Amino acid sequence: MSIVFSNSLFYDAGSFTADRIMQEATEKNMHLESLPSIAFFSDDPRVLLENVLYLYRSKKVGLVATKNRLSSNLSEKLRDMGFSVVVDGNILKPANPSAKLDNSDIYILTSGTTGDPKVIGHTWESLNTHKHTREIKPRRWAVTYLPGTYAWFQMVTMWMFVEGQNLILSSDPAPEGVISEAIKCGATAISSTPTFWRYIFLKTSISDLQKIPFNQISLGGEYVDQRILNDLKRIYINAQITHIYASTEMGVAIVVNDGLEGFPLSWVDDPKRGISIKDNTLYLNSKNSSKEFASLYDTKDKVEIRDNRVVIVGRQDVGLINVGGQKVPSSQIEGILLKNQKISWCRVYGRKSFLTNQIVAAEIVPKEKIHDMASFELELVEYCKENGLADWMIPRMWKFVDTIKMNSNYKTEKMV
Amino acid sequence: MKKENIISMMSTILEKQGKKPEAINDNDSLRDISFRSLDFSELCLKVEDEIGQELNFEAANLRKIETVDDVCQFVMKAMES
DSSP: OOOOOOOOOEEEEEEEEHHHHHHHHHHHHHHGGTTTTTEEOOOOOOHHHHHHHHHHHHHHHHEEEOOOOOOOOHHHHHHTOOOOEEEEEEEOSSSSTTOOSSSOOOEEEOOOSSSSSOEEEEEHHHHGGGOOOOOOEEEEEOOOOOTTTTHHHHHHHHHHSTEEEEEEEEESOHHHHHHHHHHHHOOOOEEEEEHHHHHHHHHHHHHHHHSSSSSEEEOOOOOHHHHHHHHHHHHTTTEEEEEEEEEEETTTEEESSSSSSSSSSTTTTHHHHHHHHTTTEEOOOOOOSOOGSSSEEEEEEEEEEEEEEEEEEEEEEEEESEEEEEEEHOOOHHHHTTTTTEEEEEEEEEEEEEEEEEEEEEEEEESOOOSSSHHHHHHHHHHHHHHTTGGGGOOOOEEEEEEEOOOOTOOHHHHH | OOOOHHHHHHHHHHTTTOOSSSSOOTTTTTTTTOHHHHHHHHHHHHHHHHHOOOOOOOOHHTOOOBHHHHHHHHHHHHOOO
């Protein structure tokens, strides 16, 4: 694999070729030449991109992430693993310089939704998933993912290794900032979470969004429901809309381009795809996985089969609501609510209850202003019943809000 | 919070579940008006939201709850403690 030096990066009103960034990165990091493995932390997305190029050129083992990911525990863990930790240029030497890392090139932090972030090793080969794609049209990609995450590396390795792929980084991390930068720099493609779009739909008019000539929209990081696929297709009629199932451990594992939620049932147990289902749980053996997870892997995602499609309904370990001993993933209820055209966005969670352990509660962003909340609540309860939710799964506490909290990677923040 | 407010909340909860009786009286049994544990949970959380503090329940008192009046007394006591 070699870097496509002519690919460009658009950032902070400037445009820079990969060649130029590589040269700058080499000069800036000369003082780090003696360090074999480096974990870089910075809040400047361009600096982190430079660091990636530096790691590649110098064949060092590395990790890059934003400073908000760096806790004292993580710093200690990385230094024990043998990393020098570099925060905005300041170097903390490894606590255990003789520690041997495995044969990975790049280590990536998981989101930490299920506890402390894990450090997962990948190689440039496993990160460059684009080598499996036959033809990739030249594009300008608006980057929405948090630097250092697996999804961000997907964008960055595409930029590094695939001809004609250019990136637009925004110095303003708010979704509006990303979109405004995308407009300014003539973006033609974007990859983001469904939550990113739900937020943007609240803040930006359809006619303004239609002015962005997106011909490729990729979705990932969260469950992708039919509603968001349809909403995007209505705005970007000619765009290819792709949804991707990926995780830091598994890498990109499932890519769907047919505009329908879930994936075809015929893909299950197809030896080329490495997808299995056991006890309604998704298992994957992905060709893009970290070496550590190169066997059939329990994703802990619950699935349902509907109309010859496999649809992911929620996780077994995160967001489970326990009502008197009966358990349901919050995303299963969210999936049903999001099909309602009067709802723009929602978040379902369990509220602590003395009598039943938890009861189901929901935050709802209505599509239009609601004048009679009590009637709307009644309407939603009826809607839930009609859509097959058992009594105990139907939200009891409803809150109508203007927006919902999302995290720095544009995922709807789970309430725990 | 007064007793009539609690009864009004009970009535709203039952209505939302499609089982509102014509009237709710003190001596009505919870079984007769189909006021179940989930309804009771919802009532307690609604009261907590209304008064802005968590209710302090005594588990032993729960066993004695059979009527609408029992619910009201239980909630009012929990608000005091």
